[in-house]
Amino acid sequence: MALRNRNSDELPRAAEPKRPLVVALAGNPNAGKTSLFNALTGLRQKVANYPGVTVERKEGAWALGDGAPPARIIDLPGLYSLDANSPDEQIAREVILGHGGPDGTGRGEAATPAPDVVVVAVDATNLERNLYLATQVLELGRPVVVALTMMDLAERERLEIDLPRLEQMLGAQVVPVVAKQRRGLEALFRAVREAAAEGAGPGAGWQLSGAAEREVARLSEAAGGGVAGRREAIHDLYGEEAAGGESRGRAVAEARARLAAANERWWQEPLLARYEWIERAVAASLRGRKERPRLTDRLDRWLTHRVSGPLILVAIMLLVFHTIFTWAAVPMDLIDAGFGSAGEAARRALPEGLFSDLLVDGVITGVGGVLVFLPQILLLFFFIAILEDSGYMARAAFLMDRLMRGVGLHGKAFLPLLSSFACAIPGIMATRTIENPKDRLATIMIAPLMSCSARLPVYTLMIAAFFADRKVLGVLSLGALLILAMYLLGIAVAVAVAWLLKHTILKAPTPPLVMELPPYRLPNVLTVGHTMATRAWLFVRRAGTVILAISIILWALVTFPRGGVAPGEQLRQSFAGRAGRLIEPAIAPLGFDWQMGVGLIASFAAREVLVATLGIIYNAGAEKETVSPSLIDAVRAARRPDGGPAWTPLVAVSMMVFFVLACQCMSTVAIVRRETNSWRWPLFMVGYMTTLAYLASLVTYQGGRLLGFG
Amino acid sequence: MSDRAERQATDLLTLARLPAGRQARVVAVVGTGTIARRLMEMGVVPGAPVRVIKAAPFGDPLEVRVRGYHLALRRAEAETIMVAADGAG
Numbered sequence: 001m002a003l004r005n006r007n008s009d010e011l012p013r014a015a016e017p018k019r020p021l022v023v024a025l026a027g028n029p030n031a032g033k034t035s036l037f038n039a040l041t042g043l044r045q046k047v048a049n050y051p052g053v054t055v056e057r058k059e060g061a062w063a064l065g066d067g068a069p070p071a072r073i074i075d076l077p078g079l080y081s082l083d084a085n086s087p088d089e090q091i092a093r094e095v096i097l098g099h100g101g102p103d104g105t106g107r108g109e110a111a112t113p114a115p116d117v118v119v120v121a122v123d124a125t126n127l128e129r130n131l132y133l134a135t136q137v138l139e140l141g142r143p144v145v146v147a148l149t150m151m152d153l154a155e156r157e158r159l160e161i162d163l164p165r166l167e168q169m170l171g172a173q174v175v176p177v178v179a180k181q182r183r184g185l186e187a188l189f190r191a192v193r194e195a196a197a198e199g200a201g202p203g204a205g206w207q208l209s210g211a212a213e214r215e216v217a218r219l220s221e222a223a224g225g226g227v228a229g230r231r232e233a234i235h236d237l238y239g240e241e242a243a244g245g246e247s248r249g250r251a252v253a254e255a256r257a258r259l260a261a262a263n264e265r266w267w268q269e270p271l272l273a274r275y276e277w278i279e280r281a282v283a284a285s286l287r288g289r290k291e292r293p294r295l296t297d298r299l300d301r302w303l304t305h306r307v308s309g310p311l312i313l314v315a316i317m318l319l320v321f322h323t324i325f326t327w328a329a330v331p332m333d334l335i336d337a338g339f340g341s342a343g344e345a346a347r348r349a350l351p352e353g354l355f356s357d358l359l360v361d362g363v364i365t366g367v368g369g370v371l372v373f374l375p376q377i378l379l380l381f382f383f384i385a386i387l388e389d390s391g392y393m394a395r396a397a398f399l400m401d402r403l404m405r406g407v408g409l410h411g412k413a414f415l416p417l418l419s420s421f422a423c424a425i426p427g428i429m430a431t432r433t434i435e436n437p438k439d440r441l442a443t444i445m446i447a448p449l450m451s452c453s454a455r456l457p458v459y460t461l462m463i464a465a466f467f468a469d470r471k472v473l474g475v476l477s478l479g480a481l482l483i484l485a486m487y488l489l490g491i492a493v494a495v496a497v498a499w500l501l502k503h504t505i506l507k508a509p510t511p512p513l514v515m516e517l518p519p520y521r522l523p524n525v526l527t528v529g530h531t532m533a534t535r536a537w538l539f540v541r542r543a544g545t546v547i548l549a550i551s552i553i554l555w556a557l558v559t560f561p562r563g564g565v566a567p568g569e570q571l572r573q574s575f576a577g578r579a580g581r582l583i584e585p586a587i588a589p590l591g592f593d594w595q596m597g598v599g600l601i602a603s604f605a606a607r608e609v610l611v612a613t614l615g616i617i618y619n620a621g622a623e624k625e626t627v628s629p630s631l632i633d634a635v636r637a638a639r640r641p642d643g644g645p646a647w648t649p650l651v652a653v654s655m656m657v658f659f660v661l662a663c664q665c666m667s668t669v670a671i672v673r674r675e676t677n678s679w680r681w682p683l684f685m686v687g688y689m690t691t692l693a694y695l696a697s698l699v700t701y702q703g704g705r706l707l708g709f710g
Numbered sequence: 711m712s713d714r715a716e717r718q719a720t721d722l723l724t725l726a727r728l729p730a731g732r733q734a735r736v737v738a739v740v741g742t743g744t745i746a747r748r749l750m751e752m753g754v755v756p757g758a759p760v761r762v763i764k765a766a767p768f769g770d771p772l773e774v775r776v777r778g779y780h781l782a783l784r785r786a787e788a789e790t791i792m793v794a795a796d797g798a799g
Contacts, residue, residue, distance in 0.1 A: 081751040128777045129753045240744065268739065271750040275758075306767040398782045402768035405784075411771075512745045512787060513771050514752065517780040
């Protein structure tokens with residue numbers, strides 16, 4: 001619990017001319033808060049995490065170009081309330097109260113100073129529920145300005161809002177805005193500056209019952225009285241978390257017991273009082289019927305229909321993945337070719353030697369290996385942003401919830417898992433929409449079991465070498481069936497692991513589903529663009545640095561120690577070769593020899609590295625990740641010391657099974673580290689996946705031999 | 711006045727049992743803990759009008775209309791919300 005700063009946040013902060021205003025932006029999810037934030041800040045945004053938690057912290061500069069220094073605007077997570085226990089709500093409360101800043105917890109400069117003004121985005125087409133959060137913010141005793149969003153929709157629905165009346169009820173300025181047309185932004189800035197100068201309003205005017213008010217008064221007095229004292233008292237008495245301090249905790253517990261003795265549902269009182277007050281405020285200021293847009297109801301007749309709904313969902317997903325693979329192919333080839341020719345150019349320009357090898361085989365190949373996935377990631381986030389911003393994502397969760405619940409997961413886990421078939425990294429980043437940390441962790445832990453696009457080169461090589469042109473039942477290609485089997489194996493294991501995790505270390509009651517189904521909206525171009533840009537940058541920066549480091553290390557392990565030995569012998573003598581021979585006894589039961597061991601070790605950095613490594617090992621001249629005929633021949637021709645073939649169809653299947661289940665992707669490990677803020681979970685993931693991969697491979701190879709294959 | 715009397719005599723049932731399309735009013739939220747609190751914060755408080763729109767493909771969750779917006783919640787949660795159905799229509 002943060003330190004409470006009882007007195008300093010009472011004083012209205014007059015805006016000093018030199019210091020930029022600090023503004024916090026709060027609002028319900030889907031209230032148009034993100035669009036407003038993007039419209040206010042343009043491209044001047046910083047995205048980071050709050051210290052110690054995975055709640056995203058977005059800050060931007062809000063300039064009006066009138067000479068005044070731009071305001072710092074902090075975008076709080078989308079919230080329905082400030083009371084409950086979720087990390088989002090705690091962070092939002094701390095930021096608004098200034099407890100998250102250097103003057104509060106001393107968490108350092110990355111934290112936030114107390115905001116001069118809190119802007120609450122309130123959806124004009126859904127006043128009652130949106131005003132609930134506004135009421136709570138007003139109670140915190142900070143200057144508040146209400147930004148009435150979605151005014152264009154409200155006008156279309158013929159809603160008339162009596163602004164002066166609403167302002168009078170709320171005790172705060174109310175400014176109508178339309179973010180995408182940039183309407184009302186200047187008025188909003190003026191209102192914010194006035195509010196900063198004037199200080200906090202009187203707060204919401206709701207009252208509790210006599211008995212409850214007496215308890216609040218008693219606790220308030222103990223907390224120093226005044227507005228802050230009452231706020232503390234209400235928060236401690238009715239909040240979900242335990243009140244701070246031992247004597248305070250005892251006083252609160254006694255007060256709760258007295259209230260509970262008289263009324264079993266005593267804790268509902270402030271919730272009811274706020275809504276009654278809101279109903280009065282809305283009744284006084286709103287004219288016109290509030291009906292949901294007819295288009296949304298008409299669309300939902302099909303999109304969430306019990307038969308057509310799931311069919312349309314499947315069709316949309318197929319279309320998305322088809323598009324990702326086909327559209328991304330061209331830029332991916334271009335990037336690949338670009339890095340290829342950059343490598344050749346560097347090779348020509350530099351004198352032959354270690355430095356040239358390091359630059360070309362280590363740095364350029366390593367960075368290229370990451371950036372080649374950028375087009376897929378951009379496209380995937382383009383579609384995710386559109387599905388999210390249009391309101392369809394909530395429908396997908398609604399449709400899939402019953403199935404996902406079967407393994408103890410949330411309906412919202414469906415999309416991240418589906419994304420992971422392209423690449424686990426955007427999939428894991430997409431789990432941010434799952435609020436409950438345990439459900440989110442379980443989803444992250446199984447996301448890499450979905451067969452991603454980096455496994456395809458490996459599957460393709462194995463099938464091209466050993467199962468090409470073989471048919472089952474005369475029509476079906478054996479290769480396609482095997483690939484399908486690999487995908488299904490990944491899914492089956494993921495379901496089992498999720499079930500197991502949710503019943504053991506991530507044990508928690510079935511996650512509840514209380515989710516808004518917002519009206520459909522045309523996606524906002526700026527929002528979609530921002531989502532793509534920030535995700536792409538995070539991917540390039542975080543995963544890129546790790547991949548780069550690993551590539552250099554790997555290169556060094558294959559290159560050193562150097563001796564005056566033949567090229568084939570170099571690998572055997574290198575650290576990587578020694579490691580391969582070291583693990584040979586362990587992997588021999590899986591059907592693998594030491595050369596494959598080198599490939600396995602190398603591919604722990606990234607799966608597709610196996611193909612390139614096998615190329616180097618078999619000296620087939622295939623240095624790229626393309627499956628050249630010569631590599632296929634080399635794999636078929638590889639011999640064991642005893643003269644028998646190194647690879648058999650059974651070894652190939654064993655290898656594929658290993659690749660389905662093993663966690664061989666440094667970028668994924670790096671992202672999991674980032675998203676979970678600890679090394680525990682990424683290490684656990686590597687551990688359990690590798691163990692499963694080993695066991696499954698062992699069963700495949702030994703079982704296959706018993707049945708007479710290979 | 712008989713119309714009004716009829717309305718008074720409506721039966722009390724949980725939201726999970728309310729037939730789709732039937733208008734009702736919340737009478738009580740009997741659950742405790744985070745979910746009950748979250749439901750109330752989102753406007754499902756005694757007195758609020760509610761209507762079940764439809765159920766998802768496997769019969770769960772439910773789509774419910776409350777305070778002018780649509781909310782998805784599971785039957786298990788809907789069982790904790792007592793409602794009184796309005797009239798016969």
